[in-house]
Amino acid sequence: AQTVTQSQPEMSVQEAETVTLSCTYDTSENNYYLFWYKQPPSRQMILVIRQEAYKQQNATENRFSVNFQKAAKSFSLKISDSQLGDTAMYFCAFTSQGGSEKLVFGKGMKLTVNP
């Protein structure tokens, strides 16, 4: 069975600083997809970034980037120049299906950005 582990339940960071959220996963699949989702207080699940396992290059979306270490089964999210609006729960997710079916989520991590 695939599992996703987020070992840090909570973090805080000062505005404009950089923060890294960690995630590890376990799978026997060779081809899969990894995601980071953001859930602000509104509860809306918002896709932040995705990574295909067959791509060696780390995904980047503006201030968000990942460090994907396939051998170590590690998928961390780096948020640069943190903003107050980044305050939210962050969930790491995995799927071995085609793209977005049957996502397996970690328990989440609460990030607070302080002014």
Next chain:
Amino acid sequence: NAGVMQNPRHLVRRRGQEARLRCSPMKGHSHVYWYRQLPEEGLKFMVYLQKENIIDESGMPKERFSAEFPKEGPSILRIQQVVRGDSAAYFCASSRDRGQNTEAFFGQGTRLTVV
């Protein structure tokens, strides 16, 4: 272009009653996924439906839970004879296709409280 619409946002039911949760996918999307989020937990996959078909219901409890996605109208997640343990946030997501490069968009969820 409206996003995934879920209603109601909040639903209170007494033990033994039925709960019906509705999900209208984004325009042009024919794939719907239901997830459940228990307090302090990540989302857990329940069921994946395509128009008029259940594709994967491996995450659905064996009893009391059912889902449908008719040719016309929203997808419905139905919970019969609710119990306190059914209290959770239920999220629906939709996608245009399945497979690579497909993104699932989430609704804002329905928070079910069983009293």
